[in-house]
Amino acid sequence: MGLIRTFLPKPLQGPALKLLILTRKAVFFGSRRYCPICRSRVRSFRTHGADRRPDVRCPVCGSLERFRFMWLFLDHKKDMFEAGPCRMLHFAPERLFEDRYRQISAVEYVSADINPDRAMVQMDITDIQHPDNTFDIIHCSHVLEHVPDDMRAMRQLYRVLKHGGCAIVAVPITAKQTFQDPSAATPAERERIYGQHDHLRCYGPDIEQRLNKTGFDVQCIRPQDFIATEDIARMRIEDARIFLCRKP
Ligand SMILES: [Zn+2]
Incomplete structure (x- = not known):
């Protein structure tokens, strides 16, 4: 394509x-x-x-399975985007979701990436150049595992969200407990330890507590929360998770 x-x-x-x-x-x-x-x-x-x-x-x-689950989640949560004008920040924009968000007339859309060729604006997620309480919705999927200081990134997401706004966060969950190995200094070592050369840690389900520590009310959304068991298997989304992070 x-x-x-x-x-x-x-x-x-x-x-x-x-x-x-x-x-x-x-x-x-x-x-x-x-x-x-x-x-x-x-x-x-x-x-x-x-x-x-x-x-x-x-x-x-x-x-991939994470795209399929995100797609179904956005169908399920359509009302999030229908509550009126909505300022949205989309990190590391996946084309199919960018196209989808741009079609919603109420959404004022901005995409951002550390690489200037990949989004509307260049942005470091640990140093977001927007005032506090700017956005209604942030989409941040499979970004935090690439960021050296992920807690700082989470605090920035929290800061620029409006009260009552929410961040849709997803990461690969590949460990029982989140871990980072300081000896993993080269792409080859990172591939061996984390399974991918540009990942900087492996996350476990305890990412929920990390997001919680930042101040978010976190809801872990699983396929079985709104999809029938046989459909989950047909779409191969058994292990997909989305963390819906609301700023109180
Ligand atoms: Zn397909």
Whole structure:
């Protein structure tokens, strides 16, 4: 899909993407798995990542389990965006969610990334250049594991949120307890210890307490909170978690 967006003129991109999706839907058709993002029924998902996790990436749209769960969560929590004008900050914007947020007329949308080529504004999450109480909603998924001082980042998210606003936070949960190994100084060591070369720690479920310590009221959202068991298995989102962090 990246090739189509890079090499085809804009008027041809839409039809070319549609054709590609239709072709993939036909080629991978099956009944075992379902992707709620591209609404495809497929035989299986694909293997993904350096750790070769099997049966996770949608062969039609490329989504991973965390995208599928976030997508369903946003469907489930539609009312969050319908309460009136909403200032929103989206870190490390994933294209599919950026497109989705931009289509909501009440949302005044800003995306941010440490890399200036990847978002509307360059921003260090540990030094957010906005006044206190600026945003109604912040989306911060799979960012904190890349940040050296994650507690400082959480305090910044808290600071720029309005009272009553909320941050939608997700991280990979890959350990029983959050840990950081000071000896992991090179990409190869980080890949060995954390499973990915650009991760700086492994999180456990205790991330909830870390967010709580920052001042947030935290609600850990799990698939079983609003999705039927058989659908969770079909979409392969059993282990997905979202931390809904409200600033009181
Ligand atoms: Zn898909």
